[in-house]
Amino acid sequence: MKAITVICGSVFSGRSKQIQALWAEKKEQALLITPTRRLAQLREEQLIRETNLPGLWNRRSRELSEYAALLLERSGCPVRMATRLERNRIVWLALKTLADQEEIPEVSAGFVRHLLQVITSMKQNAVEVADLDRAIDNIREKHPFDRLVSKIYKAYQHELLQRELYDVPGLFWAVEQRCKEGLIALPEEEQWLLLDGFDDFTASQQRLLLALASLASGMVIGLNYDAEAPDLEELYALQRRWLEKFQQITDVQIVRCPTAPEKSRSAYASRYLFSQHTPPPPAETLSANVTLMPAADACHEIESIGRTIKSLLLNDALRPAEIAVAFPDMEQQAPLVEEIFTRFSIPVMMRTRLPLSRSRPAIFLLRLVKAVQEQSLQEFAPLLASPAFDRQDDSPQAVQSLVLLIRESNITGRLDESARALNYLQRLIEQKRDGNERSRLSQGCTPEAMQLLLERLDQIREFTPRLPAEGTFRLYSESLSTFLDLPGLNRDTETEPGNQEAIAALRRILAEMASPFYENQPVTFSDYFALFRMALSEESVCGRGRSGVFCCSLTDLRLNAFPVVFLGGLNEGALPGAAAINALYSDRDLARFRKEGLSMPGSSEHLQKQRLLFHHALCAAEKSLFVGWRNQDQEDREILPSPFAVELRELFQKAVPPLTVDEPAPDCFIADLHQVASPEDFRLSARYHQATIKSPSLCALLEPAQAMIEMEQTRATSKNFSVYDGMIESPELKADLLRRFGEKHQFSVSQLEEYLKFPFSFFTKYVLKIKETRYADGEITPLLRGVILHYALKLFYEVYRQKPANTLKNTSPEERSLLIQNSLDRAFEEQRFALSNIAPVVVALEKARLNLLLDQFIQEEAATEDSFVPWVLEYSFGTSSRPEQDPLSTALPFTYEVGEMQIMFAGIIDRIDKDNLNRLRIIDYKSSSAPTKKEIKEGLSLQLSIYAAAAEASFPGCSSVEGWYIPLLKKKPQEALFAGKESESLERNANAVAMISKAICGIRAGCFPPLPHQSLNLDYFTLPQAARYEAWRVAEKTDPFKENPTPVH
Structure with a gap:
């Protein structure tokens, strides 16, 4: 084998020109190999222009993995690359098989992802199963997952071979093996292999190069490495280490290309930013082409970039394709970039591929599945009004009224429990328009809208039986495919090309999951859906536009060059970004393998790649470079610029002219x-x-x-709150409030408490019915935790209901613990779909934690000498009535008299205890802290005051003597009726009556100012953004409640 020539040189050296000249010289015998297909295309176009080659000239440039696949195909070996979904499935199936044989961690989508990440890293670094087993045998500090990783890796490799599938490293391995077996020969036009644009090579790529070099007449590698700059050892650490190892295993001839003198500040920065020595001061002759653009936040940053681009397009006669915009977090910022640039009439080519899971069709499908599983009409409401269900002849007015109809029906339960309410609403709508009942409904509640709602609900009901708890991959895939056949969803693709690609990708994934590869073995829907969601997160679709300003991540900017480059979002934590966390092996765990001679890169290699990433970004600017960062994140928290941006600013501190930084002013969002x-x-x-x-x-x-x-x-x-601050003045709107919250309305206690704390919050939540959007974060929310705890306690106390007071105390600790465990298991099973997107290990830890908390709580209850026993559990009344939970529940509301007003309430009392004297103790469980004594006395916390009165009214002959808020998470209980303290109890009751009156009168009068109660701690109460609350402005307003405690205006 001839010596391999390695030409070392930076981007600004003559390295690429040398390789291009050699390529032109040996054009009939040479092939250029690059790291990316885009670079291969650009270099080939350059060669055709420079050498006047005919247009039909055969391809002479390939990306490395593309070339490997071509070699295998030529040798008679068909190549089918394994999709990410197939690879996930192989690992998942291997784990399921092992789960039947031995105890392993619960199989979850996250565990599959992390395991596949480890296997891929091993294959990239040429670690075979035998190498791994040998290393594990020799390692003293064993890891619990070592043998598991080895078994899954072996099963993964076996499955790929059996099915004749390839992953990218496997492609390189196969070419190497067939080269050694003499099954691959290079044709005459590929006798010289020229590689350029590489920073380094993985061990698998390196083995491939050596195998190809043994067949070629010559191999030349262009390495992005300034070997004549000892002060840049940190920047070029990866290249230096690779070249040293490469020289140890083969004959290498090194050619050094000196870097050309810098002509601009961006080139100077690319050369000296990461220098380990004190750099020379920047020459005054350098083109001052670097501009710093700090921004207030992401929106301000993108708008500033957009305005600058608009100016360049209009004044400097640049073409959009000559401008690049790159962010480290472009995947997150892409929708905002597209929205702002579209508003500014700037064409966009979004190079960054976006996760399929964030596309509109995928979001719709996931929400539809969630709604079908939960059967919640509230979840269905926004989906039913979406364009996906629209038919050509549907009335737009009727479609717009669907959500309004669901709100008017006042349904909060499951779809199968909504028939009575929907029938009642239909009867009201069908009555004559001039009838009394008709006036109770909003204007949009028409017979046409009601008919459309019922039709769409019937359509939803058809989906329900298609997703049973257990089935097969084919069954579930075909069921989800029918969801994509909705007429409006497919019609939407005609106007939105991005949606068309997303639906095609969804169908491709579902078809793959229904293929014979996914055998018709039983699978739970939770397991199927976890794999499906993982496939959506790992599949990507192209962003908007095929021509325009080149918008990309920093990675996509590598090996590209543009006259003008904008680098934004350069903040601490974004660049250098954190290394991907692997749940199986930490950096310390990987170090064990490195000691055994296995090449397993860790966090230090990641930091070196991040430096190179920024270096390439600096090199991409041919004429002008704009560098920016944000001062605040999405949560309005202060964030710092990236260390790289700070070092860049310091590099030009003494430059002439200086590199100035104009911090954003308070009015920065308004353009000049x-x-x-x-x-x-x-x-x-x-x-x-x-x-x-x-x-x-x-x-x-x-x-x-x-x-x-x-x-x-x-x-x-204005000194008074106005119509722009939640004060309703329109007679028609006031009449609507009286209709909706009048004498027949059944209030919940939480509604009144919400109003008393912050009236505008009631306005947004219950009048406008604006539901806050929450995004799943992989954790169990406090609300979900509370639901689980409440249900578990109900199940537990069912056993002791109406039994003698000492029954719980006399139960053995073991029996109590078993009952607690069983109750929790059932509670978690009841919420299985809500928990399906949360990692099983998180669910298991939470279950164990709640088990301990409940055990401690019930131990304390058992140790208490008490004459009260659990009597009624989950007692519900009014529209909250759930007789299936407790047979004593009633559909009748509780009527509370306040002066001349009769106010109806609906609610659920967690638990009512009773003693032999027919005295009642009202208990409300809290998954957070209990209200304070002050809040109860002042009437801000009304729940147990009203529930105590409701219990007395519901159970004649009984009297409520105690009321307890009981926090379940190790916090102090609070007695709420002030038992044994007559004066305080009377004061509490009087304040409760006054506050109820204030809330009812304020709601019916349309008084919803953004005015928090003086006792409200804003550190623990989230104000709605729509209130635009500003303490200084509200402090100058007149309090409408001080002038009139029961305001009517």
């Missing part, structure tokens, strides 16, 4: 008039800067902003 990039920009800028506009067409643009200006002026100057 010479920067406006859209009509909205113009309106805000002209009004803010009080510009004199004479052009009639421009004046017309300002009219929509006038109403906003007047609104803000009113909010800022």
Whole structure:
């Protein structure tokens, strides 16, 4: 084998030119191999232009894995690459097989992902199963997962071979093996293999190169490595280590290409930013092409970049394709980039592929499945009104009224429990329009809308039996495929190309999961759905646009060059970014393998790659480079610039002219008039800067902003809260409030407490019915934890219900513990779908923790000498009635008299204890802390005051003597009726009556100011964003409740 030539040189050296010249010289015998297909295409186009090759000339450039697949195909070996879904399935099935044979961690989607990550890393680094087993045998510090990883790795390899599938490292291994067996020969036009653009090679790639070099007449490797710059050892650490190892195993001839003198500040930064020595000061002759652009937040940053791009396109005659915008977090920012750039009329080519799970069709499908599983009409409401269900002849007005109809029906339960309420609503709608009952309904409640709602609910009911708890991959895949056949969902793809690609990807995944590869073995829907969601998160679709400003992640910017480059979002934690966490092996665990000679990269290699990533980004700017960071994150928390951005700024501290940093001003979101990039920009800028506009067409643009200006002026100057602050003045709207919250409305206690704490919160939640959007974060929410605890306690106390007081005390600890465990198991099973997206290990830990807490709580109850026994559990009344939970529950509401008002309540009392004297103790479990004594006395906490009165009314002859808020998570209980303290109890009752009256009158009068109660601790109460609460502004307003405790205006 001839010596392999390695040409070392930076991006600004003559390395690529040398290889390009050699390629042109040996064009009939040479093939260029690159790290990316885009680079291969660009270099081939360059060669055709420079050498005037004919247009039909055969391809002479390939990406490395593409070339490996081509070699295998030529040798008579068909190549079918294993999809990510197939690889996940192989690992999942291997784990399931092992689970039947031995005790292993619960199989979850997350565990499969992490295990596959380890296997892929091993294959990339040429670690075979035998190598791994040998290392495990020699390692003293065994890891619990070592043998498991080995068994799964072996099963994974076996399955790939059996099915004749390849992953990328396996492709390289197969080519190497067939080269050694003499089954691969290079044709005449590939006798010279030229590689360029690489930073380093994995061990699998290196073995492939050696195998190919033995067949070729010559191999030349272009390495991005300035070997003549000893001060850049940290920057080029990966290249240096690889080259040293490569020289030890083969004959290498090294050619060094010196870096050309820097002509611009961006080139100077790429050379000296990571220098270990003090760099020379930047020369004054350098082109001052670096601009720093700190921003207030992501929105301000993208708008600033967009306005600068708009200026470049209009004033500097640049083409959109000559501009690149790169963020470390482009995957997260892509929707905002597309939205803002579209508003600014800037064409976008989104290079970053976005997860399929974030596409509109995938989000719709996941939400539909969740709604079908939970059978909640509230979950179905927004889906039923989505365009996916629309038919060509559906009335737009009827579609828009669907959510309103569901709200009017006041249904909060399951779909199969909604028939009575829907029938009642239908009867009201069918009555004459001039009838009394008709006036109770909102204007949008029409017979056409009701008919459409019933039709769509019937369609939903058809989906339900298609997702049983147990089935097969084929059954579930075919069922989900029918969800994608909705007429509106497919029609939407005609106008949105991105949705078309997403639906095609969804169908491809479902078809794959229904294929024979997924045998018709039984599988639970939870397991199936976990694999399906994992497939969605790992599949990606192209962003918007096929031409325009090149928008990408920093990784996609590598090996590219543009006249103008914007690098944004350079913040601490984003760059350098954290290494991917693996749940199986920590960096210390991997170090054990490195000691045994296995090449397993860790966090240090990740940091070196992050430096190279930024180095390549700096090299991408040919004329101008804009570098930016954000001062606040999405939660409005202060964040710091990236260390790389800080070092860049310090590099030019003494430069002439200096590199200035203009921190964003308080009014930074409003563009200067010479920067406006859209009509909205113009309106805000002209009004803010009080510009004199004479052009009639421009004046017309300002009219929509006038109403906003007047609104803000009113909010800022008026002493009283106005219609812009939740004060209803319209007679029609007040009449609607009286209809909705009048004498026939059944209030929940939480509604009144919400109003008393912050009236505007009641307005958004119960009047406007704006539901806060929450995103799954992989953890058990406090609400879900509370539901589980409440149900488990109900199941536990069912056993002791109405039994003698000493029964619980006399039960053995073992029997109590077993009953607690069984109750928790049933409670968790009841919430199995809500828990399906949470890692099983998290669920198991939470179950163990709650088991301990409940055991401690019940031990304390058992040790208490008490004459009270559990009597009624989950007692419900009014519209909250659930007779299946407790037979004593009633559909009749509790009527509470306040002066001349009769207020109806609905609710659920967690537990009522009773003694032999017919005295009642009302208990409300809290999964968080209990209300304070002050809150109860002042009437801010009304729950047990009302529940105590409701219990007395529901059970004649009984009297409520105690009421307890009992926190279940190791916090102090609070007695709420002030038993034995007559004066305090009377004060509590009087305040409760006054506060109930205040809340009812305020709600019916339309008084919803953004005014928190003076006792409310805003550190623990989240105000709705729509309130736009500003303490300084509210402090200057007149309190409507002080002037009139029961305001009517």
